[in-house]
Amino acid sequence: MHLSTILTAGRKAITGCALALGLLTASASIPVAHAAEALRIGYSDWPGWVAWQVAIEKGWLKEAGVDAKFEWFDYSASMDAFSAGKLDAVTCTNGDALVMGGNGAKNVMIMLTDYSNGNDMIVGKPGVKALADLKGKKVGLEVGLVEHLLLINGLTKLGLKETDVTLVNAKTNETPQVLASGDVSAIGAWQPVAGQAMKGAAGAKPLYTSADEPGLIYDVVTVSPASLSGRRAEWIKFVGVWNKVVAYIQDPKTQPDAVTIMAAKVGIDAPTFTRFLKGTKLLTLAEGAKVMKDADGFGSLYGSSRYADAFNVKYEVYKTAQDVKSYIDPALTDGK
Structure with missing residues (x-):
């Protein structure tokens, strides 16, 4: 399979060696659901998840x-908490769901919240006008996350290789300082x-x-198998709320209120x-259901996840190819 094809997988499609090692050391136990307890869901500052x-x-x-x-949570910390058995579910990308599972924290994607349509980006410092200008330059990003993949895929389309740039490993939330320092020519990060x-x-x-890269990056809610099995009726109700959220955010009459709520959560202006x-x-759930049909290519969660798995x-994030179908349960979007 051509590298440029393999690379187009999920937003934080793999979480690099640091997260992979963290998951390996985390408990592989699966959260045990108890009827009297609230469903525990980890979320972070991606707009499609702040929507909740x-x-x-x-x-x-x-x-x-x-x-x-x-x-x-911060994004990586939310996956660490899930992997340690402290959460029933977590919001993440499809590729990272596979990384967690490949390192012991099995999970099932029950719904799509969104796909990235420009919020993941390679940002050049002042004076850098195009991706091609990065040849021979330093790029600061969190190695293994989707911006790494986005960069490689963009370079490949230009006939360049990863070795044509020097990667400087930096936590995503530290990339603003890295770019401002002038020590790198570009950084990779997602909004905000x-x-x-x-x-x-x-x-x-x-x-x-x-x-x-339309259709490249899928964002999901993924649940531990134990919680999904033991509390499926509750998860069906949970998923059923999503259309109301999307409608409120997209309606011009109510969007200002929705934006005020979300902006306040992440600490930025509306x-x-x-x-x-x-x-x-x-x-919407109907739109998500179409993407959760088994097919190849980036119009399908299955296809994207297979590329992420490959x-x-x-790149040895985990050793053995996984059964992607076991990670996806599309029935809940239909209330089943």
Whole structure:
């Protein structure tokens, strides 16, 4: 399989060696669901996941008969918590769901929240005008996350190789400082961090984004098998709330209120968050159900996940190819 094909997988399609090692050392135990406890869900600052904040503050989960406790994390920390058995579910990309599973924390993707439509990006410092200008230069990003893959895929399309740039490993939330330092020519980050990086380095601009790779990056809610099996009726109700969230965010009459709620959660102003929201294509349950049909290519969660799995094995994130079908349960989007 051609490298440029393999690379187009999920947003943080693999989480590099540091996270892989962290998952290996984390407990492989699966959260045990108890009927009296709230569903524990980890979420972080990606716009498609912050959207759940609307349901939380409006009380829609309780109205649907769902006792759910959302817990706020930095992205990598949310997956660590899930892998350690501290959560029933976590919001992540399809590729990272496979990474967690490949390192012992099995999970099942029950719904899609969105796909990235420009919010993942390679940002060049002032004076860097195009991706091709990075040849021979340093790029700061979190090795193994989707910006790494996005960069390689963009370089490949230009006839360049990863060795044509020097990667500087940096935590995504530290990339604004890395770009501002001037020590690198570009960074890789997703919104809102990418926006912070551009604000801190006047004249910096996106060189390549997920909008250049339509259908590349799927974001999901994934659940431990024990919780899904033991509390399926509750998870069906949980999924059923999503259409109300999407409708409220997309309705021009209610969108300002929705944006205010989401922007406050991530600590930025509403106009800025509105721009970030445009780079995230929220999916209704019906739209998600179409993507959760088994097919090849990036119009399918299955196809994208198979490419992610191939990449993960090729680059030894985990050793053995996985059964992608076992990671996806599309029935809940139909209320089953």
